[in-house]
Amino acid sequence: MIYAFIKKGSFQDSVSLMLISRKLSASPEVEEVSVMMGTPANKSLLETTGFWHDDFTDATPNDICAAVRVGAENPGIVDLIREQLETELTAITQAAGQGQHLAKARRWQSACDKMPDANLLLISVAGEYAAGVAEQGLLSGKNVMMFSDNVPVEQEVALKQQARDRGLIVMGPDCGTAMIAGAPLAFANVLPKGNIGIIGASGTGIQELASQIALHNHGVSHAIGLGGRDLSAEVGGISALTALEWLAADEQSKVLAFVSKPPAEAVRQKVIAAMQRIPKPIVALFLGAKPEKCNEGNVWLASTLSQAAQLAVMLACVAEVTETQSAVVGKTISGLYAGGTLAAEAAMLLAAQLDVEPDAHHHNGIMLEAKGHRIVDLGDDVYTVGRPHPMIDPTTRSIEIEKLIQQKDVGVLLLDVVLGFGACADPAGAVVEAVQKVREARGPGNPLVVIATLTGTEKDPQCRTTQADTLLNADIVVMNNLQEAILLATHLITQHQHPVTATRPAILDGVKVINAGLRSFASDLQSTGTPVVHYQWAPVAGGNARLASLLKQLN
Template identity: 80%
Template sequence: MIYAFVKKGSFQDSVSLMIISRKLSESADVDEVSVMMGTPANKSLLEATGFWHPDFAAATPNDICAAVRTHVENPTIVELMSKQLDVELTAIALAASSGQRLPKARRWQSACDKLPDANLLLVSVAGEYAAGVAEQGLRSGKNVMMFSDNVPVADEIALKQLARENGLIVMGPDCGTAMIAGAPLAFANVLPKGNIGIIGASGTGIQELASQIALHGQGVSHAIGLGGRDLSADIGGISALSALEILTADEQSKVLAFVSKPPAPAVRQKVIAAMQTIAKPVVALFLGAKIEQRHEGNVWLASTLAEAAQLAVRLASVSEVAQNQPDVAGTKISGLYAGGTLAAEAAMLLAEQLGVETDAHHHNGVMLNTCGHLIIDLGDDVYTLGRPHPMIDPTTRSIEIEKLIKKTDVGVLLLDVVLGFGACSDPAGAVVDAVNKVRCARGEQHPLVVIATLTGTEKDPQCRSEQADALLNADIVVMNTLEEALLLACHLITRKPASSVLPRPALLDGAKVINIGLRSFALDLQSTGVPVVQYQWAPVAGGNAHLASLLKQLN
């Protein structure tokens, strides 16, 4: 049995009404209560779910429709539910008036006047009205984030094209998460600031990737949502391309991380091509997509969120170091290793990045020799015949290092410095002496970047930190792992000049938000110090589409 009543002229957001529906459904003698605004879509939903009542036919989108399903006849239930609904609505109003005062406006122009430098419109109204509200924001020069879903594809395309034509971006529809300069938009987390910029299709992918990055000790510059359909064939990645351009123009974002479900094939090709024009490393995760090649230029492909986070963090660490290194004239990498296993791993890692094979025979300790790149194990028998192992006596390696005086095509030198009992008392000192000779002879025209890894502990006779300091004081880079060392080496020899400077969107300097819909989103923004105005929107002309169209033409 369905009892029903309509509360005229009391517009509320859908989430608040869902919560009220749950609370009222807990009442005695009630099976279930459904409370919705009287929009056409909601009326169809009420009918489809068995909550329809003839009283709802005349309700407007500004009216609340309440349907009560009971298993017993109870004529007083309407009065009881109406009173409880008033109690819940009063509680919402009281909550809205408590605490820090949230700036509010009932007209669009008033909202703009209260926050004249607003650069973002956050929309969480019913999908059938979201496009019109978003268009109003775009035509006022504001970026738009659409939390709203159920927006027609044609409207999404039109909005995103309008945004792109005007140097703006539409995040959404159905965009659950964005974090712009620390501003939490919809579902968001408190994150450390850093140099990794994230682009994601919808919500939890961004949140998990950002959280994993934070767990690894790195931070996020911005996180831009696209909406669940942006990478479909219909939409064509319009906002994805805009987001890549936005973060390319952002000096703070040194590494970009992109996460989504597999795009349409043509869209994937378009997005990857755009990524490869960027002079920054990009980690791309297309969840569930088969990966045939892990590395495509500056684009690194990941299989899982955890892997994408680890890659982004590693690349961010490398980028931080790389920005303090000179541009190298030589485009070749030389690795001179005292440890055979270290030489083998360095060769493997370099081969992976270059897309080549390692040397299968290791003749004369050569672990890799291709296209001018050379990795040698100086502990090989050919180098220790009648001579001490280079870990005991570094002379052999010093001689090989000094040969680089004439090999000016080598721009990066990779080395290991191995500590411990039995090893040279000062391996770093020997490296520094040899490197200084090479740099002095080659001059500023042929700079040589030297990257070392340390194997050993603080308790070793040579003391790890003292050896590291000796290297660093000689402008020799010390990386934590061979993987980081090889990433840095390849980054330096392939580093692209900075892209033509794109105008940096003011949005990245800090979001200033007009919020339409869920008041909780505005309160979250306000709690973090983000300027925000709550636009207390309601459907124009009581939701009468024809009358609203006439009013729009008059304006």
């Protein structure tokens, strides 16, 4: 049996009413209670879920509809639930008045007047009204984030195209996450600041990717949500393209990471093409897809969130070091390795970057020789006849390093420093001595960038940190692994062909929000120091579409 009552003219957000419904349903006198605003969509839902009562027929979107299901006749239950509802609504009002004062406005113009430089409208109102609120924000020159869902795709396309034409962005509908300039928008995490910019058509995908990056001791510059349908054939990646342009122009975002559910193939190709025009490394994860190759130019393809995070962090490490090194554009790479397996992997990685094949025969320890670049295994038999292995005695490698005095076309030297029992007592010191001779002889007009990797531990006789400090103090770059070393080397000898032409939007310097919908979103923003005005939105003209249209025309 269903009992019902209406509370007139008392607009509340849907999440608050859902929580109240659950709390009232815990009462032993009832089977279940459903409390909703009287919007057309909610009325349909009440009917579908078996909570409909004829008293709801004349309810407006500004009225609260309360339906009470009981197992037996109990007319007095209405008064009990009405009293409990009033208690819960009062508690919401009192909670809103506690703590730091939150700026509020009941009219759109008042909200704009209270924060004339607001640059983002955050919307979490009922889906049937969200597009109208979003258009109001766009016409006022504000970017829009739509947490609201159940927005028709036709309205989404129209809003996003309008935003793009105005140099703005619409994140959403159904955009659950964004973190821009440190501001937590909707569902968000507290993240360290860093140089990895994230774009995503997956809310929890963004959150997990950002969290994994933080676990790797790196940070995020911005995270821009798109909404789950942005990469569909109907929408065509409109907001994705804008977000890519924004972060391409953002100096703080050195590496981009893109995550989405499987996109329409034509949209995927369009997005990948846009990525390849950006002179920054980009990690792309299209969930569910299995990449046939690891990268397409500057675009690295991941198959899992953890892999995407690892790739982004690796590329971020390379980007950080790149800023400290002078480019040697047009020069070649020489790799002189004491470890045979390390030489083989370096050759494989460099061949992939150069789009060539490694040497198949390894004559004289040559693991790769292509386009002027060369990787050599100095532990090959040809170098150890009558001589100690270079891991024991570094003389062989020192001789090869010093040959670079005459090989002026070489701009980058790659090498390994292997520690442990049986190895040279100070391999880093031998490297530094040889490199300094080369640099002094070549002079400042023909610099040599040296990139080393270390194999060993802190407790080895040589001590990993001590050896690293020896190299770093001699202006030798130390990378975490061979892949980072190869990426840095190839980056230093190449130059990008596509300059960035997009304008960096001011919102990346700081977010100022008008929040329409869930009060908790405004409170979260306020707690982080983000300027925010809570727009206490309610349907215009009591939700009467015809009257609302007439009022809009009059304005």
